[in-house]
Amino acid sequence: MLIKNLFKSKNSKLLQVTFRFYSKGTVSKHYDVVIAGGGMVGTSLACTLGKNTKLREKRVLLLEACPNKAWGNPEKYSNRVVSINPSSQKLFSDLGAWKFIEKHRFAPVKQLQVWDALSDASVTFGNAESQEIVSYIVENDLLLAALTEEVKNCDNVNVLYNAKVTKYGLPDYEGNIVNITLDNGDEYTCDLLLGCDGVNSSVRKSMQADYVSWSYNQMGVVATLKLKECMKNEIAWQRFLPNGPVALLPLTDELSSLVWSTSPEEARRLLSVTEEEFVEALNKAIWSKYSSSIIVQQATSIFDTFLRVLNCSKSEKNNVPPTVKSIEPNSRAAFPLGFGHSSQYIGKGVALVGDAAHRVHPLAGQGVNLGFGDVACLSNTLGEAVYDGSTINDLSYLRNYEKDRQRHNIVTMAGIEGLHRLYNTDLTPIVLLRSLGLQATQALEPLKRAIVSQAS
Amino acid sequence: MHFGIAFDMSIVLRRTPLWSCLHKSLSSIGATVDKQEIENFEKITDEWWSQFGPTKGLHSLNKLRVPFVRDGLVNEGVVSKEYLNTSAPLKGLSILDVGCGGGILSESLSRLGANVTGIDANSRIIDVAKKHAEKNCLQINYCSTAIEDHSQQYNGCYDAVVASEIVEHVTEKDKFVEACARCLKPCGSIFITTINKTFWANLLAVYVTENILEVVPRGTHQVEKFIAPHKLQRLLEDNNIRAKLIHGMVYNIVTNRWSWCSNISINYALHGVKLK
Numbered sequence: 218m219l220i221k222n223l224f225k226s227k228n229s230k231l232l233q234v235t236f237r238f239y240s241k242g243t244v245s246k247h248y249d250v251v252i253a254g255g256g257m258v259g260t261s262l263a264c265t266l267g268k269n270t271k272l273r274e275k276r277v278l279l280l281e282a283c284p285n286k287a288w289g290n291p292e293k294y295s296n297r298v299v300s301i302n303p304s305s306q307k308l309f310s311d312l313g314a315w316k317f318i319e320k321h322r323f324a325p326v327k328q329l330q331v332w333d334a335l336s337d338a339s340v341t342f343g344n345a346e347s348q349e350i351v352s353y354i355v356e357n358d359l360l361l362a363a364l365t366e367e368v369k370n371c372d373n374v375n376v377l378y379n380a381k382v383t384k385y386g387l388p389d390y391e392g393n394i395v396n397i398t399l400d401n402g403d404e405y406t407c408d409l410l411l412g413c414d415g416v417n418s419s420v421r422k423s424m425q426a427d428y429v430s431w432s433y434n435q436m437g438v439v440a441t442l443k444l445k446e447c448m449k450n451e452i453a454w455q456r457f458l459p460n461g462p463v464a465l466l467p468l469t470d471e472l473s474s475l476v477w478s479t480s481p482e483e484a485r486r487l488l489s490v491t492e493e494e495f496v497e498a499l500n501k502a503i504w505s506k507y508s509s510s511i512i513v514q515q516a517t518s519i520f521d522t523f524l525r526v527l528n529c530s531k532s533e534k535n536n537v538p539p540t541v542k543s544i545e546p547n548s549r550a551a552f553p554l555g556f557g558h559s560s561q562y563i564g565k566g567v568a569l570v571g572d573a574a575h576r577v578h579p580l581a582g583q584g585v586n587l588g589f590g591d592v593a594c595l596s597n598t599l600g601e602a603v604y605d606g607s608t609i610n611d612l613s614y615l616r617n618y619e620k621d622r623q624r625h626n627i628v629t630m631a632g633i634e635g636l637h638r639l640y641n642t643d644l645t646p647i648v649l650l651r652s653l654g655l656q657a658t659q660a661l662e663p664l665k666r667a668i669v670s671q672a673s
Numbered sequence: 674m675h676f677g678i679a680f681d682m683s684i685v686l687r688r689t690p691l692w693s694c695l696h697k698s699l700s701s702i703g704a705t706v707d708k709q710e711i712e713n714f715e716k717i718t719d720e721w722w723s724q725f726g727p728t729k730g731l732h733s734l735n736k737l738r739v740p741f742v743r744d745g746l747v748n749e750g751v752v753s754k755e756y757l758n759t760s761a762p763l764k765g766l767s768i769l770d771v772g773c774g775g776g777i778l779s780e781s782l783s784r785l786g787a788n789v790t791g792i793d794a795n796s797r798i799i800d801v802a803k804k805h806a807e808k809n810c811l812q813i814n815y816c817s818t819a820i821e822d823h824s825q826q827y828n829g830c831y832d833a834v835v836a837s838e839i840v841e842h843v844t845e846k847d848k849f850v851e852a853c854a855r856c857l858k859p860c861g862s863i864f865i866t867t868i869n870k871t872f873w874a875n876l877l878a879v880y881v882t883e884n885i886l887e888v889v890p891r892g893t894h895q896v897e898k899f900i901a902p903h904k905l906q907r908l909l910e911d912n913n914i915r916a917k918l919i920h921g922m923v924y925n926i927v928t929n930r931w932s933w934c935s936n937i938s939i940n941y942a943l944h945g946v947k948l949k
Contacts, residue, residue: 274760603760606739606781612724613733 248278248375249609250599251397251407253382253420255281257299257357258571258588259413260364264312265592267371271600275609276373278405280380280397288362290321296439296548297357298466298474300326300453300582302673305589306353309363313370317363324354324467327451330536331655334458335509335643336517338652340659342669345452345536351669352453352582354466354474385410385423388566393610395566409610410567411595413588416557418573424564430557430576433637435461436484437552437579438477440495441545447471454538455580456503457640462580463502465539473539475499476579484551495549496541503538510645517652524660554578558630562619566610570595574622577630578637583672587626594621629671703819705849706794710842713892714774718797721775722805727890729929731777731838734866737922737931738837738942739781742768742864745917745944749862751832761786766832769856771820772839776802776813782835783811790814790831792823824852833862840867841899847908854912857947863914866922866942870899874939888926902941914945 250266252259263279266272301309309315329351332339343351368374386396387410397405412420421428442465444450450467461478468474477499479487487495557576562569571588595618602614639651658664720726743762746752756762764786770779773791775798783789783806793799796817806813816823834853843849853863868874875896882889906916921937924930 270758271760603784604740604743604758604762605736606743606783606785607735608784613736 246278246405247394248405248407249275250277250409250411251395251405252277252279252411252413253385253397254412254414254418254573255279255283255376255378256413256415256571257361257364257585258592259411260361260368261308261312261314261589262411262413262570262592262595263374263376264314264364264367264371265308265596266599267368267374268312269596269600271604272596272609273373275603277371277375278407279368279374279376280382280399281376281378282381283378285365285376285378286358288321288358293545293548294441294468294472294474295356295358296441296474296545296550298354298468299357299360299585300466301353301355301360301589302583302586303350303352304593304673305586308589308593309360312364312367314360314363314367317366318355318359321359322356322469323359324469325350325451326352326354326453326467328536329453329455330538331455331457333640333648333652333655334456334507335648336513336652338517338655338659340655340665341536342665345449352673354453354468382419385420387423387564393566408566408608409599412567412569412573413571415572416555416576418569420567421559421569421573424561424567424569426564426569427560428557429560430555433478433554433556433578434481435478435554435578436481437554438475438479438484438487439548439550439552440475440477441468441548442473442475442499442541443543443545444471444473445540445542448539450539452536453582454503456538458502459507459643462640463499464580464582465503466582472545473541475544477502478554478578478580481553488549488551492544492546492549496543499541504540510648512645513649513652516649517656520653520656524656527660556630556634558627562622563612563615565612568595568615568618575626575630577633580637580640581633581672583629583633586672587629590625591618591622594618632668632671703794703821705821705843705845705852706819707842707844711795713890714795715797717890718775718795718801721777721798721801727888728775728777730889730924730931731774733929734838734922734924734931735778735781737933738778738835738864738866739785741866741920741942741944742782742833742835743785745862745864746833749860749946751860751862756786763787767830768833768835769823769827769831769853771834771836771853772842773802773815774798776806776815778835778837779813779815780806780809780811783813787833788814790816790827792816792818792820794819820852820856821848824855827856829856829858831856831861832858833864835864837864837866840865840905841894843898846900846905847911850905850908850914851912854909854914854947857914859947859949861947863909863945863947864942865905865945866940867905868894868899868940869938870896870901870904871938874899878939882926886926902937902943905943906945909943909945913948915948916943916945919943 252263266277327343328345329342381400383400384398394406395410412418414420447470450470453466455462455464460480463477465473559574562574570591577584598614598618599609602611717727721728724732752762756764762785767788768782770791773779773793776791779789779791791813799815799817803815834856868878879894879896883891902919920942921934922931922940922942923934
């Protein structure tokens with residue numbers, strides 16, 4: 218009886234495999250998990266799933282539309298950098314990818330200084346004198362290279378470059394299998410499709426998920442900056458200008474990376490002017506005094522005195538932002554900024570991760586960290602599903618992922634959105650309120666700690 | 674008032690001795706099997722694998738009972754260290770799922786690497802289970818038989834016996850427990866989840882779920898067949914099995930989620946170990 222049964226089920230397995238291989242006369246392969254998109258989030262997900270002991274038996278395929286670009290260890294810094302918060306950094310050191318980054322280069326940020334161009338109010342997070350690190354600045358290319366290197370150590374993960382997907386066939390009510398068609402005719406099937414294909418996610422589109430989005434009518438201008446005076450460069454600076462925030466992120470003691478959010482017209486102008494004119498405009502943005510209302514000046518100075526009387530205001534030594542000497546030639550670029558959130562992160566046989574599910578303003582440097590948070594949570598959830606004997610695409614487990622992540626992401630996104638709206642105006646009453654708010658935040662250590670813990 | 678009468682009537686009807694006598698005489702497959710029970714479950718054969726059908730409570734119970742079995746076996750030290758935190762922690766262990774139904778629990782245990790045998794007195798449900806396992810490429814040995822017959826042949830064969838949501842459908846519980854115990858190897862574990870014999874169990878697990886909310890088909894449970902944990906423990910002791918722990922379980926009908934609780938007055942789970 219037992220032998221007969223065994224034989225029967227083996228036979229059917231064989232049949233199923235042959236069917237999968239020869240359907241439609243093209244190459245067709247089945248994987249447990251297919252990850253669409255081999256960017257930072259997709260590759261870190263492949264790596265995390267590959268290293269999860271509970272998922273070791275699962276076969277994972279990573280599809281990337283671009284060819285594999287090897288990290289050539291260039292002397293020049295790239296103009297695209299990310300700010301990695303401590304929990305994302307922990308994820309990478311758990312994966313073993315941080316060793317690669319450490320071997321090359323990264324910049325630790327010990328203090329974050331934020332100030333308002335329309336008043337003197339400012340707030341700092343972290344302390345430049347302490348050992349504690351608020352975030353790490355790493356180039357996108359280096360981070361991706363470190364993860365790609367680590368994926369090679371995962372036997373159960375295959376990476377397919379130049380894979381342009383033409384169609385995602387998600388399962389209907391009856392089925393359980395996801396069909397993926399590439400432009401060269403190859404077909405793949407999987408139990409679970411993970412969409413890490415960015416802001417314009419095709420996976421999200423084939424899910425027909427409700428997606429709330431709007432454009433900020435702003436562009437992010439990036440560049441690599443050479444600083445005038447060589448000093449300990451461990452502070453990230455951000456100044457809220459009427460057009461949008463400008464941020465300087467440390468790279469080395471001589472170099473910083475720029476993220477300057479501004480109106481599209483201004484961005485176009487900044488890209489077309491000479492490099493000297495650009496530097497001048499940038500230094501003006503960092504240093505110039507904006508005409509602020511007398512009411513705001515009076516109120517903030519009274520509130521400051523009040524806080525001093527209460528002994529709440531820490532008389533820290535006043536750090537001054539660096540002056541920019543020049544920019545790395547040809548390092549200027551700009552990209553559009555927008556907000557987006559998918560109401561559904563999951564569906565039958567599918568889940569969205571990172572920018573495919575949510576997109577935020579770069580003003581808090583949180584976008585990619587939310588994505589890495591998704592990665593860690595999804596890997597845990599899938600591991601738990603398998604360790605509980607469920608199938609890897611079990612909806613009730615996927616729903617836990619959606620619930621946990623939305624609970625975190627929506628709060629963070631609302632905070633960032635609130636900040637953006639608060640600082641995107643020069644209306645005196647709002648400027649007054651936000652300046653007082655910033656001063657109060659600076660004075661209230663527990664509030665600062667709560668903000669830092671939400672962002673890390 | 675109307676509420677109360679309806680409630681009492683259902684109990685009176687079910688307690689009529691004539692009915693239960695008739696059922697017993699009709700059953701031919703084994704002493705512990707109730708023919709009426711088989712007919713009850715026959716009605717939902719086709720819907721057995723629908724996660725949103727009448728068995729949805731059983732599907733969601735997997736989130737509790739699979740870790741219960743897995744961690745119970747881990748704590749007994751029968752799981753080798755190399756398999757811990759892998760996708761197949763129960764590799765090499767043989768498990769008997771008594772009253773497996775369509776195989777909701779059997780398939781999960783099989784996915785964890787165990788060699789699972791599933792038995793059920795209802796041959797139509799066993800067919801459903803076989804077909805579903807085949808479709809999912811799982812190797813599970815399903816058999817339509819009663820536990821007392823199975824235990825004759827497979828005496829002392831299993832590392833674990835799982836009797837989940839079945840004891841409350843069994844007529845002669847002493848024979849049932851005895852047969853389960855016989856199947857176990859020395860130091861083997863038995864895992865039982867069932868319904869307590871209390872007023873609250875009758876009210877919530879039977880009356881509310883079957884008659885008011887109708888999340889479980891009417892007539893699925895008969896309160897007189899429920900068993901209190903201390904009585905079950907006694908039956909196990911008679912068969913040389915020591916209860917290691919008893920947990921309460923609570924079901925949230927709205928969210929379709931089970932969770933552990935300290936209160937064992939409605940649903941409970943028991944882990945027992947056969948002494949040497």
